[in-house]
Amino acid sequence: MTPPLVAVAHGSRDPRSAAMVSRLLDVVRALRPGLDVRAAFLDLSAPRLADVLTAVHGDGHREAVVVPLLLGNAFHARVDVPGAVAEVRTRCPRLEVRVADVLGPDPRLESAALRRLVEAGVDLRDRDLGVVLAGAGSSHAPANAAVAAVGRRWAAGAGWAGVRAAFAAAADPDVPTAIAGLRAAGARRIAVASWFLAPGLLPDRIAAQALAAAPGAVLAAPLGDDPEVAELVLHRHAETLVSCPQPQYA
Known part of the structure; x- marks a missing residue:
């Protein structure tokens, strides 16, 4: 079984932000029917990443891939995501959590940004x-x-x-x-x-x-639910499964 994709965004008090994340993940699901795709947030929005990963474990999964919905490798990617994953490893030591690279840099993001300019x-x-x-x-x-x-x-x-x-x-x-x-x-x-x-x-x-x-x-509008952004989310999930060794269970 392919491990669930847990997409984690920063989070915001602005409800438009979580709504956009939801629309993006709807596109991801449409591109990959059957894949378990779940949304999570680091702060200011719910559900939080640690809670989503705990629920993944509770649903019987032994593995999960966290895909940060972050455009760059800054503080949230280098500190917040690893911190939340470490918390889950304490709660659920038998859940293997792999963390994908952030979304950027990638030509698909640039294409999406240019497309938003044209749309504007x-x-x-x-x-x-x-x-x-x-x-x-x-x-x-x-x-x-x-x-x-x-x-x-x-x-x-x-x-x-x-x-x-x-x-x-x-x-x-x-x-x-x-x-x-x-x-x-x-x-x-x-x-x-x-x-x-x-x-x-x-x-x-x-x-x-x-x-x-x-x-x-x-x-121009934010990148949001552009199809190439959704493709990139799936690519980060897939490349993490290839680059990280398959865990061995007792």
Whole structure:
């Protein structure tokens, strides 16, 4: 039996966030009928990861794969997820829990972000367009660097006036600074691409800052339930089963 996929998101007080996670996992289930797919959260939303894994064990499973619905390898991936899994290993020592890599970086995320821009009305051939790629921001510099690297790839491959990465918190530049840089580079129109999985406080902060700095800016939706994001969730589950050795039971 294939081990259940337990998708764990950060969690938010904003109900739109959990609703988006639910829609994403509906797409995952549609792509892989018969796979046991469950949602969990690290904080602020229910059910919590430790409780979901305990329920998986209670349902008779000996194994589970945790797939972090996180776009980068920052604090939540490096500290919160391992902490919750360690708690479960104390509660349920006979449950083998494997943890997949975070979702990013991956070309499927970039494709989804570009698709959201198009859905928002952006012409990808617009040479007067400046694009802000907006992410959460982290005190872990490599996580920010990964977002900036996406921006550089877009800038090299697109015919836009420019691309700048920007962050909602904990890192520079912020959105107004990125927009100012794009204006200086010749951008006459501004669009904001989302490097967020779901709506919430930080995406709302990005939107407010963008519209204050560039009224009329085009705002793309979070990646959310894009089919390629769902495919990536399944890929992380599958590659973890291949890369981690099969546990041996007494």
